[in-house]
Amino acid sequence: MREQTFIIADSDCTNRNSLARAVSEFGYVIPVDTLEELGDRWPDNAWLIVADEGGQLREALACLNRSGQFYPIVAYSAKPQTARVVDVLNAGCAGYLEWDGDAQELRHRLEAIRVRGEQRASRTVSQVRAQQRLEQLTKREFEVLESVCEGRSNKEVATVLGISPRTVEIHRANVFNKLGVRNIAAAVRLSVEAQLGSGSLWGSQREMAL
Known part of the structure; x- marks a missing residue:
């Protein structure tokens, strides 16, 4: 060793x-x-x-x-x-x-x-860094990101979340800014990196049940 x-x-x-x-x-x-x-x-x-x-x-x-x-x-x-x-x-x-x-x-x-x-x-380090970026998002911003990653348009996201398309645009811009990305593709890549689909990121993402 x-x-x-x-x-x-x-x-x-x-x-x-x-x-x-x-x-x-x-x-x-x-x-x-x-x-x-x-x-x-x-x-x-x-x-x-x-x-x-x-x-x-x-x-x-x-x-x-x-x-x-x-x-x-x-x-x-x-x-x-x-x-x-x-x-x-x-x-x-x-x-x-x-x-x-x-x-x-x-x-x-x-x-x-x-x-x-x-x-x-x-793999672990890159995943943790991606998770840290996602943890900067508010709950609503996280919901917008999830919907965007599922391929929904701003109008569709607005309908699902019960907010206006303009509000979706604002949240989306905030998401891009906090994640340090410029487009949807980059946001999706970062979300996948952090295993967005695992359902474990919102809340106490790094809290181990020990």
Whole structure:
């Protein structure tokens, strides 16, 4: 495994230091009690390893969202339940590490997680950026965008939403401005990038159910 920066977040200093010592054999480690300790000193291209105990994973995700940081996330605990691992991975984490203090398999496990994560990295980053742009829209603007992406004319959108065609034009112009696009084709491409059809973008788009 090539040199990599790892942030290890765990309020249990014994577990945190034990894992940090093992990981430091093949990477640069930043051990913290919580991510709030980083302040504005967020490293570039880091991996985040977070203890999946007592809500620490949820708190870490919330801190990342507030700070606008996006790292591959690996959750860990000593004896995770299968159902919990599935939930965490489905929520978007790059991997789940079973850590009981044995460093022998750690390098291999993290390398496997890293390789899988890098294979998805470019797609994930572009998707997140597209989602961030869409999150700037108001609910009405989002509805206009959805209708436009479905091929409806301004008049048809107005009928569906119960507003005037002129109001649709205003919302459409605002959508283009916020998304940084100049035409419908570009808006559609960005919407597809963010998986607009998944129905998960409006509201707490990046809120993981953990």
